[in-house]
Amino acid sequence: MPELTNKDRMKIPRHHMPEQAPEVRIHNFNEVNLGYTIELAREEAERCLRCKKPVCIEGCPVAVKIPDFIKLVAEGKFKEAAEILKEDNALPAICGRVCPQEDQCEKVCVVAKKGEPVAIGHLERFVADWERMNIGYRLPEMRPKTGKKVAIVGGGPAGLSCAKDLIIMGHDVTVFEALHEIGGVLIYGIPEFRLPKEIVRAEVDYLRMLGVEFVTNYVIGLTETIDELLQRYDAVFIGVGAGLPYFLNIPGENLLGIYSANEFLTRVNLMRAFEFPKADTPIMNLQGKDVAVFGGGNTAMDAVRTALRLGAKNAMIIYRRTEAEMPARIEEIKHAKEEGVKFIFLSAPLEFIGDDDGWVRAVKIQKMQLGEPDSSGRRKPIPIEGAIETIPIDAAVIAIGNGSNPIISKTTPDLKVNKWGNIIVDPETMKTSKKGVFAGGDIVTGGATVILAMGAGRKAAKAIDEYLKNPEVW
Amino acid sequence: MNKIVEARFLAPDIKLFRIEAPKIAEKRKPGQFVVVRVEELGERIPLTIADSNLEEGTVTIIVQGVGKTTKHLNLLEAGDFIHDIVGPLGKPSEIENYGVAVSIGGGVGTAIAYPTAKALKEAGNYVIGIIGGRSKEFVILEDEMRRICDELYPTTDDGSYGFHGFVTHKLQKLLDEGRKIDFVLAIGPIPMMKAVADVTRPYGIKTVVSLNPIMVDATGMCGGCRVTVDNKIYFACVDGPEFDAHKVDFDNLMKRNRMYLEHEKKSLEEFICRIDLMAKKLEKQNA
Ligand SMILES: Cc1cc2nc3c(=O)[nH]c(=O)nc-3n(C[C@H](O)[C@H](O)[C@H](O)COP(=O)(O)OP(=O)(O)OC[C@H]3O[C@@H](n4cnc5c(N)ncnc54)[C@H](O)[C@@H]3O)c2cc1C
Ligand SMILES: Cc1cc2nc3c(=O)[nH]c(=O)nc-3n(C[C@H](O)[C@H](O)[C@H](O)COP(=O)(O)OP(=O)(O)OC[C@H]3O[C@@H](n4cnc5c(N)ncnc54)[C@H](O)[C@@H]3O)c2cc1C
Ligand code: SF4
Ligand code: FES
Numbered sequence: 001m002p003e004l005t006n007k008d009r010m011k012i013p014r015h016h017m018p019e020q021a022p023e024v025r026i027h028n029f030n031e032v033n034l035g036y037t038i039e040l041a042r043e044e045a046e047r048c049l050r051c052k053k054p055v056c057i058e059g060c061p062v063a064v065k066i067p068d069f070i071k072l073v074a075e076g077k078f079k080e081a082a083e084i085l086k087e088d089n090a091l092p093a094i095c096g097r098v099c100p101q102e103d104q105c106e107k108v109c110v111v112a113k114k115g116e117p118v119a120i121g122h123l124e125r126f127v128a129d130w131e132r133m134n135i136g137y138r139l140p141e142m143r144p145k146t147g148k149k150v151a152i153v154g155g156g157p158a159g160l161s162c163a164k165d166l167i168i169m170g171h172d173v174t175v176f177e178a179l180h181e182i183g184g185v186l187i188y189g190i191p192e193f194r195l196p197k198e199i200v201r202a203e204v205d206y207l208r209m210l211g212v213e214f215v216t217n218y219v220i221g222l223t224e225t226i227d228e229l230l231q232r233y234d235a236v237f238i239g240v241g242a243g244l245p246y247f248l249n250i251p252g253e254n255l256l257g258i259y260s261a262n263e264f265l266t267r268v269n270l271m272r273a274f275e276f277p278k279a280d281t282p283i284m285n286l287q288g289k290d291v292a293v294f295g296g297g298n299t300a301m302d303a304v305r306t307a308l309r310l311g312a313k314n315a316m317i318i319y320r321r322t323e324a325e326m327p328a329r330i331e332e333i334k335h336a337k338e339e340g341v342k343f344i345f346l347s348a349p350l351e352f353i354g355d356d357d358g359w360v361r362a363v364k365i366q367k368m369q370l371g372e373p374d375s376s377g378r379r380k381p382i383p384i385e386g387a388i389e390t391i392p393i394d395a396a397v398i399a400i401g402n403g404s405n406p407i408i409s410k411t412t413p414d415l416k417v418n419k420w421g422n423i424i425v426d427p428e429t430m431k432t433s434k435k436g437v438f439a440g441g442d443i444v445t446g447g448a449t450v451i452l453a454m455g456a457g458r459k460a461a462k463a464i465d466e467y468l469k470n471p472e473v474w
Numbered sequence: 475m476n477k478i479v480e481a482r483f484l485a486p487d488i489k490l491f492r493i494e495a496p497k498i499a500e501k502r503k504p505g506q507f508v509v510v511r512v513e514e515l516g517e518r519i520p521l522t523i524a525d526s527n528l529e530e531g532t533v534t535i536i537v538q539g540v541g542k543t544t545k546h547l548n549l550l551e552a553g554d555f556i557h558d559i560v561g562p563l564g565k566p567s568e569i570e571n572y573g574v575a576v577s578i579g580g581g582v583g584t585a586i587a588y589p590t591a592k593a594l595k596e597a598g599n600y601v602i603g604i605i606g607g608r609s610k611e612f613v614i615l616e617d618e619m620r621r622i623c624d625e626l627y628p629t630t631d632d633g634s635y636g637f638h639g640f641v642t643h644k645l646q647k648l649l650d651e652g653r654k655i656d657f658v659l660a661i662g663p664i665p666m667m668k669a670v671a672d673v674t675r676p677y678g679i680k681t682v683v684s685l686n687p688i689m690v691d692a693t694g695m696c697g698g699c700r701v702t703v704d705n706k707i708y709f710a711c712v713d714g715p716e717f718d719a720h721k722v723d724f725d726n727l728m729k730r731n732r733m734y735l736e737h738e739k740k741s742l743e744e745f746i747c748r749i750d751l752m753a754k755k756l757e758k759q760n761a
Contacts, residue, residue: 224501243695259698406712
């Protein structure tokens with residue numbers, strides 16, 4: 001192709017992601033997005049203006065060298081593109097699928113001023129998938145063994161990225177995970193139709209190949225405490241996530257048919273309840289049922305779309321504010337709408353109503369209107385007096401966020417946490433109040449994103465490496 | 475994968491296992507439990523740690539076959555492996571010297587009450603044991619309980635052994651006789667625990683029960699195990715499993731435990747089919 005001018009590039013429309021048709025995909029758990037073909041990827045890559053001052057990099061929490069990898073895609077040099085991508089992003093196949101690009105790199109992309117931004121996320125996904133499927137993972141250059149040992153607590157994105165950097169730096173790394181499978185939210189929370197588990201497992205296998213040891217079914221704080229780990233390891237990284245579901249605290253919440261999103265998604269994803277009875281763990285029969293999901297984030301979208309796939313006749317999102325305030329990724333909202341999810345905005349649940357057997361039958365809703373912006377800048381919903389409705393439902397999923405699980409803080413008294421139970425760290429080094437202990441990811445920030453957890457894990461790895469060289473000065 | 479070093483039946487379809495799990499053996503306290511998965515696609519189920527042996531690094535669990543997973547487990551023998559075991563989970567029992575403590579176990583509940591009763595004895599309590607079963611063969615751990623109890627009363631519903639009647643009747647009888655009782659621990663089927671709570675309530679005797687809601691992760695992550703106590707929501711896997719019997723909403727727990735009855739039936743049927751099929755295949759191979 002001849003060298004294009006910026007004007008030519010701006011004329012190319014954004015290439016849409018091929019996907020399963022909505023009427024097909026609501027009957028299966030396979031991935032919705034099918035991925036760019038080589039042609040689509042190369043054409044999309046031509047849309048990038050290769051800016052002198054690439055603002056997209058500033059928009060990326062881990063500063064992926066975006067125009068560089070995109071240029072290599074345009075040239076068909078996918079292997080080289082993958083190498084560049086992986087210098088900054090430890091899990092590109094995952095981030096390409098789940099990052100909120102519209103709030104990060106694509107939000108600031110120059111092309112977006114006149115049209116749609118370059119599809120940076122789709123290209124990231126393409127490159128990572130191409131590498132995995134065509135050449136597989138290669139061994140990176142490993143530093144000589146240092147003889148130091150690091151324990152990683154929690155096998156989510158924070159722990160995995162920390163483990164990867166530390167093993168490459170020559171340290172021995174063991175990951176301790178409470179559940180029977182590694183991956184954190186990537187395994188138990190985010191559904192197969194958005195992030196195939198095979199991809200997460202491939203990443204974990206890669207770390208295993210690099211020499212990372214994994215110990216599952218091991219709850220730090222209960223099976224072994226942080227203090228005991230410190231006797232066996234030279235440093236500890238805590239990446240245990242935000243695993244304590246909030247409930248609405250309204251009457252009727254213990255009725256049958258009411259789940260936290262964590263329970264609902266864990267049953268379906270980790271325990272594979274959608275394959276019942278081949279898999280043993282059940283999920284209530286949702287065939288032909290009315291299901292309400294409370295919340296407006298990615299978790300709520302995942303739950304409502306899971307309910308549809310389990311056969312719900314009517315899957316609803318009930319949210320206190322309006323669409324504009326919903327924190328979910330735009331793509332998830334779009335997909336949910338295409339699939340027929342109903343959105344009921346400006347509605348806050350007041351009470352669940354049950355039948356004699358204890359099953360939920362309806363929810364009472366307070367209608368809201370938007371008032372002044374609150375501290376987060378979002379307009380605060382305020383109740384409209386007397387505007388109360390009753391919506392019949394057979395099941396409900398509560399997806400209003402997670403707090404921090406207290407198992408570690410309770411068993412590690414000298415580990416400082418804030419009033420929400422989040423571990424307090426030095427933001428530069430991720431070190432905690434306890435010598436030799438570092439932390440990152442959702443347990444520090446509260447529920448955030450995969451890329452931020454990954455970034456925190458890598459920052460901690462760098463600091464741990466320094467600490468291991470000279471623990472006295474820390 | 476954890477190796478089973480001993481497996482033997484204590485009663486019809488109630489089986490004791492000693493399983494290699496050195497870390498758990500070292501850490502566990504009375505009242506805590508493990509979560510077990512028997513096979514790759516199996517359910518995660520909670521089982522109380524009845525005992526542990528530090529030298530051999532084993533924990534003891536006692537399992538009543540009530541459905542697919544427990545019946546599958548009860549097919550295993552010494553030398554077999556458990557797919558996953560994690561623990562110790564839950565809050566340990568609050569052990570104090572109350573004075574006179576009554577430990578009540580109904581059916582397999584005796585196995586769950588046993589470690590706490592033992593700890594109560596070690597803490598200096600005068601321990602009275604009441605262990606019930608439908609009939610003689612369902613009364614378990616009698617020898618073990620006798621060793622740690624100052625008085626032990628087996629009871630059977632049909633009168634085939636010991637006191638004829640429910641464990642609550644025996645408890646009521648002790649109270650009627652004017653016995654001073656300072657603490658009651660009651661573990662068994664939900665209606666039994668509820669009945670014990672009703673017996674002790676008028677006397678104001680501190681009464682603790684161990685709740686058995688349906689669990690998934692058992693680390694506080696899912697909230698599936700939530701129970702209503704004193705009109706508040708608690709997660710039984712981290713805030714319990716032991717709670718003040720006089721404040722527990724037993725009806726809510728009973729209903730919630732019935733949530734998957736149809737699934738459970740199907741799951742067991744499929745499992746039996748699977749075993750049948752294997753047996754038929756074997757026959758064919760041998761023919
Ligand atoms: C349903 C859902 C959808 C989401 N969708 C998106 C999305 O589209 N895009 C996005 O960027 N973000 C999304 N997020 C948020 C994102 O998944 C999290 O921010 C991220 O996973 C946090 O990573 P982490 O490593 O800190 O913790 P986690 O992923 O939570 O992993 C923590 C791990 O530690 C383990 N653990 C906990 N306690 C212990 C202990 N005591 N001992 C040993 N192990 C322990 C846990 O079992 C878990 O495996 C979503 C979250 C959910 C719940
Ligand atoms: C803290 C705790 C300690 C326990 N200790 C023991 C013990 O020491 N010995 C023993 O025999 N039993 C114990 N139980 C009960 C045991 O967990 C259940 O009998 C078992 O899960 C049933 O599984 P199943 O597949 O065999 O039967 P199913 O047919 O699946 O279920 C039978 C009944 O068991 C309950 N149940 C089902 N799934 C679960 C689950 N995932 N978690 C909890 N309950 C479930 C339900 O009420 C159900 O109706 C304990 C339960 C709890 C919560
Ligand atoms: S801002 Fe957009 S156009 Fe500019 S380099 Fe980044 S991706 Fe390319
Ligand atoms: S079993 Fe999940 S929180 Fe208790």
